[in-house]
Amino acid sequence: MPRPALRLRSFAVKLASVALIFAVVPVLLYLQLETVENQRNALMLRLAQEQGKLVGEALFPLLEQFSPRNADRIDPAVKRLAEGGMSVKVLFRPAPATGARTFLLVASAPETGPQQARAAMDRLVDSGVLAHLAASCEGRAPLAVRLAGAQEGAELLTYLAPHATRLGCWVVLTAQPTGTLPEQVIGRPYWQSPDVQVAASIYLLMAVLVLSILTDAWGNLRRFQAVARSVIRGESKVSFATGNRVPELAETAAELDSMVATLKRSERLLRQAAEENAHALKAPLAVISQSLEPLGRAVPAGNARALRALELIGRSVERLDGLVSTIRRTDETIAALIDLPRRRVEASTLLNRLGRGYIRMAAERSIGLDIAVAAGLQVSGRDEMLEVIAENLLDNALDFSPPGGQVAMRLREEEGMALLRVQDNGPGVAEDELERIFERHVSRRSAGQGGDVEHYGLGLWIVRRNAEAMGGRAWAVNAPEGGLEVSVALPLSD
Structure with missing residues (x-):
């Protein structure tokens, strides 16, 4: 929706308009009535x-x-x-x-x-x-x-x-x-005439009542906003019902408190289920992996078919172990979206430190890494979530950049947001695929990209989910000079 339309629907704008009408209308009426009365x-x-x-x-x-x-x-x-x-x-x-x-x-x-x-x-x-x-x-x-x-x-x-x-x-x-x-x-x-004074008193009483209703509703919405921010920051003992001052909104406040409690309970259950499921699956996988070693020694060296079967079983166990770890990360990311206490994050310091660690990794692949981070930028969220965003973006950029290529990471303030951009000079992505690459289990890596590590198409999905959990957004465009540019905009800390 365009910003002018949003401003016209603003509660503050409507409240100011009503106050202006209440102030101007009686003056106009009084001037007209005074003219008639004088005549x-x-x-x-x-x-x-x-x-x-x-x-x-x-x-x-x-x-x-x-x-x-x-x-x-x-x-x-x-x-x-x-x-x-x-x-x-x-x-x-x-x-x-x-x-x-x-x-x-x-x-x-x-x-x-x-x-x-x-x-x-x-x-x-x-x-x-x-x-x-x-x-x-x-x-x-x-x-x-x-x-x-x-x-x-x-x-x-x-x-x-x-x-x-x-x-x-x-x-x-x-x-x-x-x-x-x-x-x-x-x-x-x-x-000073009695009729005018009585009419003015009634009008003033009506104006006070209407403005007080609108002011109370607006003030209550602002208090609800403050409670919501406290909930996001992870503060305990905050309640919509406690912040409510309008009796008619008591049931709404109670439902909001119930919703917050349900979300927190769901987040705890989801984390608990992710941990228990991972533990339950990794235990038998570990047993299978350990059992393959004596089986390999027992199979004769000339039995190629049996050895091949054991090799496939071993690879499948490793794949299953990686899938379990990935599923656990996915569940934890989803849980973080439900209940994420936000804190002040020193984004400039964190990204500078993380970027320096990637310079050597890029050099080993004969890829240049250019880092330009504006100083003093702070965002609202979690250190580990911002770190995961930057790591996934840099990993993707290095995987898709050819030897001799160049990767750039930029951080600056733009329109009240901290804007992180990571650009590579790889093959880029088809225009109709720019949104799909942020979906789960979507990967466009060809053979040889990303080394020997198997990827499950979760990197950019986690980037967008973490950005949205921190109150921001993520998108991708093809750079004019070639390659893919992924941008993440995060709200600056108060």
Whole structure:
């Protein structure tokens, strides 16, 4: 599978994406809702101001005709216009007077009584509205000023209409109780409204729950990974059930522990069976081999047929003994694949030492051995498994290289892996056989290759099995200049 597809399926990527969505979506929704709410609030404020304007327009004709004889007509008119919750105040400042304190409260609704009228005037003075009117009593200006009351509560001044006459300056003020208007109109941000805060609390709780579920699952997978690494390293007293923190994964953790225990038990039984079978078979073979010697002395020298039969029996016994040893190695290799505790292996040091030992062997066959090992490389696995990999590769390369040939062994770091390459200049392998040579009991040696030692086609099979047991891989290609190149990539140690 391509790496980009793997990244898209990554738990971490999905968790980060969910967190980003939870962070961005509420911001976008809030901005949209705030825009709509601001438009609605502006419309409501405009409506309140238009209502105030109508009140002012209705009162101005009466104020133009004001005289002591018709003064009692103002108060009923103000109370009638204030029905529906609106607050209306009519102020008057005589023509010669100046200053904010010179305004007189002529009529007010719904306030009644001297004390309420005095409190209303104090609120107007404290808010600075009267000071503004004292500076200029010309024109009409819609306002939105919050007036705080000690007992009556807060209200919003929505319209202010100064009107000059020959007697002085009349002012009509209209206000709305803050409880009848949106929160934003009276100076509170949209995010402070109760509906938004409740919705944000529910959304935040949902986000925390979803992210906590994903975080717990991810954390549990990481703990399972740590336990698996401990199992691979051969550490005792490690358990998936102990590392589990999610109750729903308790059964899964228990099954994983059971699987690990079964694998370890199978590994022990396989090693035990390999040892017992080898011992059981080698004992009678040894008896047969020892019995052939007196038989050979008892057979007359002229009985060629009997001597030939004894020779064949001897060779067959040797072959059987080699097969038993090979089968034991195979079983032990398979057992190692089941349960292989990994340790840090000084790959550079081990391969340098092993390569120096093969230089003399190569020289005896008139073959050159070129070793280039990068210093300081460490892999995760077992010393003996890496040694078997290198020995089998070098043995194969020397067996297939003709006298005067050259074998090269290279070790370097590549893409976070330790890459071991062994190349010969022998006949190579057919392209369709490059994978088959890693199967069991597959050998492409011709007569004379490998000396007098009989081979059973297990060398490269063991190389690949050991590489995979150490978390790596092995493959082969035909070198461009001729010969076979076998590569083994092993993970570097943490």
